[in-house]
Amino acid sequence: MEYNIDIAVIGGGPAGISAAINTHLRGKSVTIFTNSYKSSPLYKAKKVENYPGLPDISGAKLLDGMYDHLKSMKITAIKAQVLSIADMGEGFYISAGSEFQSAKAVILATGVVQTSFYPGESELLGHGISYCATCDGMLYKGKRVALIGLTGDALEEANQLHDIGCDVTFISPSIKPDKLKPGIKVLKGSKFEFKGEKKLKALIIDGVEHEFDGVFITRASVAPDLLLPGLDIKDGFIQVDKKMQTNIAGVFAAGDCTGKPNQILKATGQGQIAAFSATAYIDEREQA
Ligand SMILES: Cc1cc2nc3c(=O)[nH]c(=O)nc-3n(C[C@H](O)[C@H](O)[C@H](O)COP(=O)(O)OP(=O)(O)OC[C@H]3O[C@@H](n4cnc5c(N)ncnc54)[C@H](O)[C@@H]3O)c2cc1C
Incomplete structure:
Protein backbone atom coordinates (compact mmCIF):
# COMPACT_ATOMS: atom_id res chain seq x y z
CA MET A 1 0.00 0.00 0.00
CA GLU A 2 1.20 3.54 -0.81
CA TYR A 3 1.39 6.08 1.98
CA ASN A 4 1.58 9.74 1.02
CA ILE A 5 3.89 10.84 3.87
CA ASP A 6 6.78 9.02 5.55
CA ILE A 7 6.22 10.55 8.99
CA ALA A 8 3.22 12.44 10.36
CA VAL A 9 3.93 14.61 13.39
CA ILE A 10 0.88 15.44 15.52
CA GLY A 11 1.27 18.69 17.49
CA GLY A 12 3.24 21.81 16.68
CA GLY A 13 4.85 22.78 19.98
CA PRO A 14 8.61 22.50 20.60
CA ALA A 15 8.57 18.67 20.57
CA GLY A 16 6.67 18.40 17.28
CA ILE A 17 8.71 21.11 15.57
CA SER A 18 11.97 19.48 16.63
CA ALA A 19 10.68 16.09 15.45
CA ALA A 20 9.68 17.54 12.06
CA ILE A 21 13.00 19.36 11.52
CA ASN A 22 15.05 16.29 12.41
CA THR A 23 12.89 14.00 10.27
CA HIS A 24 13.35 16.35 7.33
CA LEU A 25 17.13 16.46 7.89
CA ARG A 26 17.20 12.64 7.73
CA GLY A 27 15.68 12.76 4.27
CA LYS A 28 12.15 11.64 5.06
CA SER A 29 9.00 13.42 3.99
CA VAL A 30 7.17 14.89 6.95
CA THR A 31 3.93 16.75 7.58
CA ILE A 32 3.11 18.39 10.88
CA PHE A 33 -0.58 18.57 11.83
CA THR A 34 -1.33 21.07 14.53
CA ASN A 35 -3.76 23.44 16.15
CA SER A 36 -2.70 27.09 16.04
CA TYR A 37 0.74 27.60 17.60
CA LYS A 38 -0.97 29.94 20.06
CA SER A 39 -2.47 26.84 21.71
CA SER A 40 0.98 25.72 22.94
CA PRO A 41 1.44 26.64 26.62
CA LEU A 42 4.77 28.13 25.60
CA TYR A 43 2.91 30.94 23.87
CA LYS A 44 1.84 32.16 27.34
CA ALA A 45 5.37 32.25 28.77
CA LYS A 46 6.31 35.91 29.21
CA LYS A 47 9.96 35.11 29.75
CA VAL A 48 11.97 31.96 29.07
CA GLU A 49 15.31 31.99 30.86
CA ASN A 50 16.62 28.47 30.37
CA TYR A 51 16.91 28.14 26.59
CA PRO A 52 20.66 28.12 25.82
CA GLY A 53 21.77 30.93 23.55
CA LEU A 54 18.51 32.85 23.82
CA PRO A 55 18.35 34.34 27.31
CA ASP A 56 15.37 36.45 28.22
CA ILE A 57 13.17 35.57 25.22
CA SER A 58 9.37 35.39 25.36
CA GLY A 59 7.68 32.07 24.64
CA ALA A 60 5.76 33.62 21.72
CA LYS A 61 8.99 34.87 20.14
CA LEU A 62 10.68 31.51 20.61
CA LEU A 63 7.73 29.78 18.92
CA ASP A 64 7.81 32.34 16.08
CA GLY A 65 11.47 31.47 15.52
CA MET A 66 10.67 27.74 15.52
CA TYR A 67 7.90 28.24 12.92
CA ASP A 68 10.21 30.37 10.75
CA HIS A 69 12.69 27.48 10.92
CA LEU A 70 9.99 25.06 9.68
CA LYS A 71 9.06 27.44 6.87
CA SER A 72 12.69 27.93 5.82
CA MET A 73 12.92 24.16 5.34
CA LYS A 74 9.59 24.13 3.43
CA ILE A 75 8.16 21.59 5.86
CA THR A 76 4.41 21.22 5.36
CA ALA A 77 2.41 22.33 8.38
CA ILE A 78 -1.34 21.71 8.27
CA LYS A 79 -3.37 23.76 10.71
CA ALA A 80 -6.02 21.30 11.84
CA GLN A 81 -6.87 19.26 14.88
CA VAL A 82 -6.21 15.57 14.46
CA LEU A 83 -9.33 13.78 15.61
CA SER A 84 -8.30 10.18 15.01
CA ILE A 85 -5.46 8.00 13.86
CA ALA A 86 -6.25 4.55 12.47
CA ASP A 87 -3.60 1.84 12.68
CA MET A 88 -3.68 -0.01 9.34
CA GLY A 89 -0.96 -2.50 10.32
CA GLU A 90 1.66 -1.25 7.87
CA GLY A 91 0.90 2.44 8.30
CA PHE A 92 -1.61 4.93 9.62
CA TYR A 93 -4.57 6.99 8.43
CA ILE A 94 -4.78 10.43 9.96
CA SER A 95 -8.05 12.34 10.09
CA ALA A 96 -7.32 16.03 10.64
CA GLY A 97 -10.17 18.50 10.28
CA SER A 98 -11.45 17.92 6.76
CA GLU A 99 -8.17 16.24 5.62
CA PHE A 100 -7.33 12.54 5.42
CA GLN A 101 -3.70 11.60 5.00
CA SER A 102 -1.65 8.45 5.38
CA ALA A 103 1.82 7.94 6.85
CA LYS A 104 4.29 5.11 7.44
CA ALA A 105 5.02 6.27 11.01
CA VAL A 106 3.56 8.74 13.49
CA ILE A 107 5.14 10.96 16.14
CA LEU A 108 2.73 12.17 18.82
CA ALA A 109 3.76 15.53 20.30
CA THR A 110 0.42 16.68 21.63
CA GLY A 111 1.49 18.31 24.90
CA VAL A 112 -0.35 17.98 28.18
CA VAL A 113 -3.83 16.72 27.59
CA GLN A 114 -6.92 18.08 29.22
CA THR A 115 -8.74 14.97 30.40
CA SER A 116 -11.66 16.45 32.34
CA PHE A 117 -14.70 17.32 30.25
CA TYR A 118 -17.71 19.47 31.05
CA PRO A 119 -20.84 17.50 31.98
CA GLY A 120 -22.55 16.28 28.80
CA ARG A 219 -9.51 22.58 23.47
CA ALA A 220 -5.80 22.10 22.90
CA SER A 221 -5.96 18.37 22.62
CA VAL A 222 -7.85 15.14 22.27
CA ALA A 223 -6.94 12.48 24.89
CA PRO A 224 -4.25 10.25 23.32
CA ASP A 225 -6.16 7.02 23.86
CA LEU A 226 -9.17 8.52 22.06
CA LEU A 227 -6.85 9.67 19.28
CA LEU A 228 -5.25 6.26 18.84
CA PRO A 229 -7.00 3.39 20.63
CA GLY A 230 -4.69 0.81 22.17
CA LEU A 231 -1.99 3.29 23.17
CA ASP A 232 -0.40 2.51 26.54
CA ILE A 233 -1.23 5.43 28.86
CA LYS A 234 -0.41 5.77 32.54
CA ASP A 235 -1.68 8.67 34.69
CA GLY A 236 -2.63 10.47 31.46
CA PHE A 237 0.85 10.20 29.90
CA ILE A 238 1.89 8.18 26.86
CA GLN A 239 4.32 5.45 27.87
CA VAL A 240 7.57 5.36 25.85
CA ASP A 241 10.93 3.61 25.98
CA LYS A 242 14.31 5.35 25.62
CA LYS A 243 13.84 5.52 21.85
CA MET A 244 10.50 7.30 22.37
CA GLN A 245 8.75 4.20 20.96
CA THR A 246 5.23 3.58 22.28
CA ASN A 247 3.65 0.14 22.63
CA ILE A 248 2.33 0.42 19.04
CA ALA A 249 4.87 -0.34 16.28
CA GLY A 250 5.50 2.77 14.18
CA VAL A 251 4.15 5.19 16.79
CA PHE A 252 6.55 7.38 18.75
CA ALA A 253 5.87 10.19 21.24
CA ALA A 254 7.77 13.20 22.55
CA GLY A 255 7.44 16.17 24.88
CA ASP A 256 4.95 16.96 27.63
CA CYS A 257 2.60 14.20 26.47
CA THR A 258 5.13 11.63 27.75
CA GLY A 259 5.30 13.07 31.27
CA LYS A 260 7.24 15.49 33.44
CA PRO A 261 9.36 17.58 33.50
CA ASN A 262 7.29 19.87 31.28
CA GLN A 263 10.17 21.77 29.76
CA ILE A 264 11.10 23.00 26.31
CA LEU A 265 14.55 21.43 26.17
CA LYS A 266 13.24 18.03 27.21
CA ALA A 267 10.51 18.36 24.56
CA THR A 268 12.90 19.30 21.74
CA GLY A 269 15.40 16.58 22.78
CA GLN A 270 12.72 13.92 22.81
CA GLY A 271 11.42 15.23 19.49
CA GLN A 272 14.84 14.63 17.98
CA ILE A 273 15.11 11.08 19.40
CA ALA A 274 11.60 10.28 18.15
CA ALA A 275 12.56 11.55 14.67
CA PHE A 276 15.68 9.37 14.58
CA SER A 277 13.77 6.32 15.82
CA ALA A 278 10.87 6.79 13.39
CA THR A 279 13.34 7.17 10.50
CA ALA A 280 15.20 4.01 11.54
CA TYR A 281 11.86 2.17 11.87
CA ILE A 282 10.92 3.01 8.28
CA ASP A 283 14.39 2.15 6.92
CA GLU A 284 14.43 -1.22 8.70
CA ARG A 285 10.99 -2.14 7.35
CA GLU A 286 11.87 -1.11 3.83
CA GLN A 287 15.13 -3.08 3.87
CA ALA A 288 13.51 -6.22 5.31
C1 LIG B 1 3.24 30.07 31.49
C2 LIG B 1 4.24 28.99 31.11
C3 LIG B 1 5.59 29.28 31.15
C4 LIG B 1 6.53 28.31 30.79
N1 LIG B 1 7.86 28.64 30.85
C5 LIG B 1 8.77 27.71 30.53
C6 LIG B 1 10.16 28.04 30.60
O1 LIG B 1 10.55 29.15 30.95
N2 LIG B 1 11.05 27.06 30.28
C7 LIG B 1 10.66 25.80 29.88
O2 LIG B 1 11.53 24.98 29.58
N3 LIG B 1 9.36 25.48 29.80
C8 LIG B 1 8.41 26.40 30.11
N4 LIG B 1 7.08 26.08 30.04
C9 LIG B 1 6.69 24.69 29.62
C10 LIG B 1 6.74 24.54 28.10
O3 LIG B 1 5.90 25.52 27.51
C11 LIG B 1 6.32 23.13 27.68
O4 LIG B 1 7.10 22.18 28.37
C12 LIG B 1 6.45 22.92 26.17
O5 LIG B 1 5.64 23.84 25.47
C13 LIG B 1 6.08 21.50 25.80
O6 LIG B 1 6.20 21.34 24.43
P1 LIG B 1 5.38 20.18 23.65
O7 LIG B 1 5.75 20.33 22.22
O8 LIG B 1 5.59 18.88 24.32
O9 LIG B 1 3.85 20.52 23.87
P2 LIG B 1 3.02 21.84 23.58
O10 LIG B 1 3.88 23.04 23.61
O11 LIG B 1 1.86 21.75 24.50
O12 LIG B 1 2.54 21.67 22.08
C14 LIG B 1 1.59 20.73 21.70
C15 LIG B 1 0.83 21.30 20.51
O13 LIG B 1 0.10 20.26 19.90
C16 LIG B 1 -1.22 20.71 19.63
N5 LIG B 1 -2.10 19.55 19.63
C17 LIG B 1 -2.42 18.75 20.65
N6 LIG B 1 -3.24 17.78 20.25
C18 LIG B 1 -3.46 17.99 18.94
C19 LIG B 1 -4.24 17.32 17.97
N7 LIG B 1 -5.00 16.27 18.28
N8 LIG B 1 -4.24 17.81 16.69
C20 LIG B 1 -3.49 18.90 16.36
N9 LIG B 1 -2.73 19.58 17.26
C21 LIG B 1 -2.72 19.11 18.53
C22 LIG B 1 -1.53 21.64 20.81
O14 LIG B 1 -2.61 22.48 20.52
C23 LIG B 1 -0.19 22.38 20.92
O15 LIG B 1 -0.12 23.45 20.01
C24 LIG B 1 6.12 27.02 30.38
C25 LIG B 1 4.74 26.73 30.33
C26 LIG B 1 3.82 27.71 30.70
C27 LIG B 1 2.35 27.38 30.62
Whole structure:
Protein backbone atom coordinates (compact mmCIF):
# COMPACT_ATOMS: atom_id res chain seq x y z
CA MET A 1 0.00 0.00 0.00
CA GLU A 2 1.20 3.54 -0.81
CA TYR A 3 1.39 6.08 1.98
CA ASN A 4 1.58 9.74 1.02
CA ILE A 5 3.89 10.84 3.87
CA ASP A 6 6.78 9.02 5.55
CA ILE A 7 6.22 10.55 8.99
CA ALA A 8 3.22 12.44 10.36
CA VAL A 9 3.93 14.61 13.39
CA ILE A 10 0.88 15.44 15.52
CA GLY A 11 1.27 18.69 17.49
CA GLY A 12 3.24 21.81 16.68
CA GLY A 13 4.85 22.78 19.98
CA PRO A 14 8.61 22.50 20.60
CA ALA A 15 8.57 18.67 20.57
CA GLY A 16 6.67 18.40 17.28
CA ILE A 17 8.71 21.11 15.57
CA SER A 18 11.97 19.48 16.63
CA ALA A 19 10.68 16.09 15.45
CA ALA A 20 9.68 17.54 12.06
CA ILE A 21 13.00 19.36 11.52
CA ASN A 22 15.05 16.29 12.41
CA THR A 23 12.89 14.00 10.27
CA HIS A 24 13.35 16.35 7.33
CA LEU A 25 17.13 16.46 7.89
CA ARG A 26 17.20 12.64 7.73
CA GLY A 27 15.68 12.76 4.27
CA LYS A 28 12.15 11.64 5.06
CA SER A 29 9.00 13.42 3.99
CA VAL A 30 7.17 14.89 6.95
CA THR A 31 3.93 16.75 7.58
CA ILE A 32 3.11 18.39 10.88
CA PHE A 33 -0.58 18.57 11.83
CA THR A 34 -1.33 21.07 14.53
CA ASN A 35 -3.76 23.44 16.15
CA SER A 36 -2.70 27.09 16.04
CA TYR A 37 0.74 27.60 17.60
CA LYS A 38 -0.97 29.94 20.06
CA SER A 39 -2.47 26.84 21.71
CA SER A 40 0.98 25.72 22.94
CA PRO A 41 1.44 26.64 26.62
CA LEU A 42 4.77 28.13 25.60
CA TYR A 43 2.91 30.94 23.87
CA LYS A 44 1.84 32.16 27.34
CA ALA A 45 5.37 32.25 28.77
CA LYS A 46 6.31 35.91 29.21
CA LYS A 47 9.96 35.11 29.75
CA VAL A 48 11.97 31.96 29.07
CA GLU A 49 15.31 31.99 30.86
CA ASN A 50 16.62 28.47 30.37
CA TYR A 51 16.91 28.14 26.59
CA PRO A 52 20.66 28.12 25.82
CA GLY A 53 21.77 30.93 23.55
CA LEU A 54 18.51 32.85 23.82
CA PRO A 55 18.35 34.34 27.31
CA ASP A 56 15.37 36.45 28.22
CA ILE A 57 13.17 35.57 25.22
CA SER A 58 9.37 35.39 25.36
CA GLY A 59 7.68 32.07 24.64
CA ALA A 60 5.76 33.62 21.72
CA LYS A 61 8.99 34.87 20.14
CA LEU A 62 10.68 31.51 20.61
CA LEU A 63 7.73 29.78 18.92
CA ASP A 64 7.81 32.34 16.08
CA GLY A 65 11.47 31.47 15.52
CA MET A 66 10.67 27.74 15.52
CA TYR A 67 7.90 28.24 12.92
CA ASP A 68 10.21 30.37 10.75
CA HIS A 69 12.69 27.48 10.92
CA LEU A 70 9.99 25.06 9.68
CA LYS A 71 9.06 27.44 6.87
CA SER A 72 12.69 27.93 5.82
CA MET A 73 12.92 24.16 5.34
CA LYS A 74 9.59 24.13 3.43
CA ILE A 75 8.16 21.59 5.86
CA THR A 76 4.41 21.22 5.36
CA ALA A 77 2.41 22.33 8.38
CA ILE A 78 -1.34 21.71 8.27
CA LYS A 79 -3.37 23.76 10.71
CA ALA A 80 -6.02 21.30 11.84
CA GLN A 81 -6.87 19.26 14.88
CA VAL A 82 -6.21 15.57 14.46
CA LEU A 83 -9.33 13.78 15.61
CA SER A 84 -8.30 10.18 15.01
CA ILE A 85 -5.46 8.00 13.86
CA ALA A 86 -6.25 4.55 12.47
CA ASP A 87 -3.60 1.84 12.68
CA MET A 88 -3.68 -0.01 9.34
CA GLY A 89 -0.96 -2.50 10.32
CA GLU A 90 1.66 -1.25 7.87
CA GLY A 91 0.90 2.44 8.30
CA PHE A 92 -1.61 4.93 9.62
CA TYR A 93 -4.57 6.99 8.43
CA ILE A 94 -4.78 10.43 9.96
CA SER A 95 -8.05 12.34 10.09
CA ALA A 96 -7.32 16.03 10.64
CA GLY A 97 -10.17 18.50 10.28
CA SER A 98 -11.45 17.92 6.76
CA GLU A 99 -8.17 16.24 5.62
CA PHE A 100 -7.33 12.54 5.42
CA GLN A 101 -3.70 11.60 5.00
CA SER A 102 -1.65 8.45 5.38
CA ALA A 103 1.82 7.94 6.85
CA LYS A 104 4.29 5.11 7.44
CA ALA A 105 5.02 6.27 11.01
CA VAL A 106 3.56 8.74 13.49
CA ILE A 107 5.14 10.96 16.14
CA LEU A 108 2.73 12.17 18.82
CA ALA A 109 3.76 15.53 20.30
CA THR A 110 0.42 16.68 21.63
CA GLY A 111 1.49 18.31 24.90
CA VAL A 112 -0.35 17.98 28.18
CA VAL A 113 -3.83 16.72 27.59
CA GLN A 114 -6.92 18.08 29.22
CA THR A 115 -8.74 14.97 30.40
CA SER A 116 -11.66 16.45 32.34
CA PHE A 117 -14.70 17.32 30.25
CA TYR A 118 -17.71 19.47 31.05
CA PRO A 119 -20.84 17.50 31.98
CA GLY A 120 -22.55 16.28 28.80
CA GLU A 121 -19.58 17.22 26.55
CA SER A 122 -18.26 13.82 25.55
CA GLU A 123 -21.82 12.49 24.92
CA LEU A 124 -22.71 15.42 22.61
CA LEU A 125 -19.36 15.72 20.82
CA GLY A 126 -20.21 15.63 17.10
CA HIS A 127 -23.90 16.20 17.91
CA GLY A 128 -23.86 19.97 18.38
CA ILE A 129 -20.45 20.24 20.06
CA SER A 130 -17.29 20.64 17.99
CA TYR A 131 -13.61 21.38 18.63
CA CYS A 132 -12.94 22.70 15.11
CA ALA A 133 -14.38 25.91 13.63
CA THR A 134 -12.60 25.35 10.30
CA CYS A 135 -14.09 21.87 9.86
CA ASP A 136 -17.62 22.35 11.19
CA GLY A 137 -18.27 26.11 11.05
CA MET A 138 -20.18 25.94 7.74
CA LEU A 139 -22.73 23.56 9.30
CA TYR A 140 -23.84 26.43 11.54
CA LYS A 141 -24.04 29.24 8.99
CA GLY A 142 -26.91 31.53 10.00
CA LYS A 143 -27.31 29.71 13.33
CA ARG A 144 -26.64 30.58 16.97
CA VAL A 145 -23.31 29.28 18.17
CA ALA A 146 -21.31 29.72 21.34
CA LEU A 147 -17.56 29.54 21.45
CA ILE A 148 -15.98 28.52 24.75
CA GLY A 149 -12.42 29.79 24.54
CA LEU A 150 -9.82 27.78 26.43
CA THR A 151 -6.76 28.35 24.21
CA GLY A 152 -4.89 31.32 22.75
CA ASP A 153 -6.49 30.94 19.31
CA ALA A 154 -10.05 31.33 20.70
CA LEU A 155 -10.53 34.92 19.47
CA GLU A 156 -9.41 33.96 15.95
CA GLU A 157 -11.80 30.99 15.94
CA ALA A 158 -14.72 33.17 17.10
CA ASN A 159 -13.93 35.74 14.37
CA GLN A 160 -13.76 32.94 11.79
CA LEU A 161 -17.22 31.66 12.79
CA HIS A 162 -18.53 35.23 12.54
CA ASP A 163 -17.03 35.56 9.02
CA ILE A 164 -18.72 32.29 7.97
CA GLY A 165 -22.05 33.87 8.95
CA CYS A 166 -22.75 32.34 12.35
CA ASP A 167 -24.42 34.30 15.13
CA VAL A 168 -21.55 34.04 17.62
CA THR A 169 -21.43 34.38 21.41
CA PHE A 170 -17.95 34.28 22.95
CA ILE A 171 -17.42 32.98 26.50
CA SER A 172 -14.10 32.38 28.18
CA PRO A 173 -13.00 31.85 31.77
CA SER A 174 -9.50 33.17 30.97
CA ILE A 175 -9.24 35.06 27.65
CA LYS A 176 -9.98 38.77 27.39
CA PRO A 177 -12.54 39.34 24.61
CA ASP A 178 -10.72 42.37 23.25
CA LYS A 179 -10.05 41.51 19.60
CA LEU A 180 -13.48 40.29 18.58
CA LYS A 181 -15.19 41.53 15.45
CA PRO A 182 -18.20 43.84 15.90
CA GLY A 183 -21.40 41.82 16.17
CA ILE A 184 -19.96 39.04 18.33
CA LYS A 185 -21.71 38.89 21.70
CA VAL A 186 -19.82 38.24 24.92
CA LEU A 187 -21.02 36.39 28.00
CA LYS A 188 -19.14 35.82 31.24
CA GLY A 189 -18.88 32.37 32.74
CA SER A 190 -16.63 29.67 34.08
CA LYS A 191 -18.87 26.67 34.78
CA PHE A 192 -20.39 24.93 31.78
CA GLU A 193 -22.81 22.07 31.29
CA PHE A 194 -24.50 20.74 28.17
CA LYS A 195 -28.13 19.73 27.85
CA GLY A 196 -29.60 17.49 25.17
CA GLU A 197 -30.11 13.89 24.20
CA LYS A 198 -28.42 12.82 20.99
CA LYS A 199 -28.48 16.52 19.96
CA LEU A 200 -27.40 19.65 21.80
CA LYS A 201 -30.32 21.68 23.17
CA ALA A 202 -28.72 24.19 25.49
CA LEU A 203 -25.56 25.33 27.18
CA ILE A 204 -25.81 26.02 30.89
CA ILE A 205 -23.42 28.78 31.94
CA ASP A 206 -22.93 29.24 35.69
CA GLY A 207 -26.37 27.69 36.26
CA VAL A 208 -28.23 29.76 33.63
CA GLU A 209 -29.58 27.99 30.53
CA HIS A 210 -28.89 29.47 27.07
CA GLU A 211 -30.13 27.97 23.80
CA PHE A 212 -27.57 27.42 21.03
CA ASP A 213 -27.57 25.36 17.84
CA GLY A 214 -23.91 24.58 18.24
CA VAL A 215 -21.08 25.04 20.72
CA PHE A 216 -17.43 25.18 19.74
CA ILE A 217 -14.77 24.58 22.38
CA THR A 218 -11.16 25.46 21.67
CA ARG A 219 -9.51 22.58 23.47
CA ALA A 220 -5.80 22.10 22.90
CA SER A 221 -5.96 18.37 22.62
CA VAL A 222 -7.85 15.14 22.27
CA ALA A 223 -6.94 12.48 24.89
CA PRO A 224 -4.25 10.25 23.32
CA ASP A 225 -6.16 7.02 23.86
CA LEU A 226 -9.17 8.52 22.06
CA LEU A 227 -6.85 9.67 19.28
CA LEU A 228 -5.25 6.26 18.84
CA PRO A 229 -7.00 3.39 20.63
CA GLY A 230 -4.69 0.81 22.17
CA LEU A 231 -1.99 3.29 23.17
CA ASP A 232 -0.40 2.51 26.54
CA ILE A 233 -1.23 5.43 28.86
CA LYS A 234 -0.41 5.77 32.54
CA ASP A 235 -1.68 8.67 34.69
CA GLY A 236 -2.63 10.47 31.46
CA PHE A 237 0.85 10.20 29.90
CA ILE A 238 1.89 8.18 26.86
CA GLN A 239 4.32 5.45 27.87
CA VAL A 240 7.57 5.36 25.85
CA ASP A 241 10.93 3.61 25.98
CA LYS A 242 14.31 5.35 25.62
CA LYS A 243 13.84 5.52 21.85
CA MET A 244 10.50 7.30 22.37
CA GLN A 245 8.75 4.20 20.96
CA THR A 246 5.23 3.58 22.28
CA ASN A 247 3.65 0.14 22.63
CA ILE A 248 2.33 0.42 19.04
CA ALA A 249 4.87 -0.34 16.28
CA GLY A 250 5.50 2.77 14.18
CA VAL A 251 4.15 5.19 16.79
CA PHE A 252 6.55 7.38 18.75
CA ALA A 253 5.87 10.19 21.24
CA ALA A 254 7.77 13.20 22.55
CA GLY A 255 7.44 16.17 24.88
CA ASP A 256 4.95 16.96 27.63
CA CYS A 257 2.60 14.20 26.47
CA THR A 258 5.13 11.63 27.75
CA GLY A 259 5.30 13.07 31.27
CA LYS A 260 7.24 15.49 33.44
CA PRO A 261 9.36 17.58 33.50
CA ASN A 262 7.29 19.87 31.28
CA GLN A 263 10.17 21.77 29.76
CA ILE A 264 11.10 23.00 26.31
CA LEU A 265 14.55 21.43 26.17
CA LYS A 266 13.24 18.03 27.21
CA ALA A 267 10.51 18.36 24.56
CA THR A 268 12.90 19.30 21.74
CA GLY A 269 15.40 16.58 22.78
CA GLN A 270 12.72 13.92 22.81
CA GLY A 271 11.42 15.23 19.49
CA GLN A 272 14.84 14.63 17.98
CA ILE A 273 15.11 11.08 19.40
CA ALA A 274 11.60 10.28 18.15
CA ALA A 275 12.56 11.55 14.67
CA PHE A 276 15.68 9.37 14.58
CA SER A 277 13.77 6.32 15.82
CA ALA A 278 10.87 6.79 13.39
CA THR A 279 13.34 7.17 10.50
CA ALA A 280 15.20 4.01 11.54
CA TYR A 281 11.86 2.17 11.87
CA ILE A 282 10.92 3.01 8.28
CA ASP A 283 14.39 2.15 6.92
CA GLU A 284 14.43 -1.22 8.70
CA ARG A 285 10.99 -2.14 7.35
CA GLU A 286 11.87 -1.11 3.83
CA GLN A 287 15.13 -3.08 3.87
CA ALA A 288 13.51 -6.22 5.31
C1 LIG B 1 3.24 30.07 31.49
C2 LIG B 1 4.24 28.99 31.11
C3 LIG B 1 5.59 29.28 31.15
C4 LIG B 1 6.53 28.31 30.79
N1 LIG B 1 7.86 28.64 30.85
C5 LIG B 1 8.77 27.71 30.53
C6 LIG B 1 10.16 28.04 30.60
O1 LIG B 1 10.55 29.15 30.95
N2 LIG B 1 11.05 27.06 30.28
C7 LIG B 1 10.66 25.80 29.88
O2 LIG B 1 11.53 24.98 29.58
N3 LIG B 1 9.36 25.48 29.80
C8 LIG B 1 8.41 26.40 30.11
N4 LIG B 1 7.08 26.08 30.04
C9 LIG B 1 6.69 24.69 29.62
C10 LIG B 1 6.74 24.54 28.10
O3 LIG B 1 5.90 25.52 27.51
C11 LIG B 1 6.32 23.13 27.68
O4 LIG B 1 7.10 22.18 28.37
C12 LIG B 1 6.45 22.92 26.17
O5 LIG B 1 5.64 23.84 25.47
C13 LIG B 1 6.08 21.50 25.80
O6 LIG B 1 6.20 21.34 24.43
P1 LIG B 1 5.38 20.18 23.65
O7 LIG B 1 5.75 20.33 22.22
O8 LIG B 1 5.59 18.88 24.32
O9 LIG B 1 3.85 20.52 23.87
P2 LIG B 1 3.02 21.84 23.58
O10 LIG B 1 3.88 23.04 23.61
O11 LIG B 1 1.86 21.75 24.50
O12 LIG B 1 2.54 21.67 22.08
C14 LIG B 1 1.59 20.73 21.70
C15 LIG B 1 0.83 21.30 20.51
O13 LIG B 1 0.10 20.26 19.90
C16 LIG B 1 -1.22 20.71 19.63
N5 LIG B 1 -2.10 19.55 19.63
C17 LIG B 1 -2.42 18.75 20.65
N6 LIG B 1 -3.24 17.78 20.25
C18 LIG B 1 -3.46 17.99 18.94
C19 LIG B 1 -4.24 17.32 17.97
N7 LIG B 1 -5.00 16.27 18.28
N8 LIG B 1 -4.24 17.81 16.69
C20 LIG B 1 -3.49 18.90 16.36
N9 LIG B 1 -2.73 19.58 17.26
C21 LIG B 1 -2.72 19.11 18.53
C22 LIG B 1 -1.53 21.64 20.81
O14 LIG B 1 -2.61 22.48 20.52
C23 LIG B 1 -0.19 22.38 20.92
O15 LIG B 1 -0.12 23.45 20.01
C24 LIG B 1 6.12 27.02 30.38
C25 LIG B 1 4.74 26.73 30.33
C26 LIG B 1 3.82 27.71 30.70
C27 LIG B 1 2.35 27.38 30.62
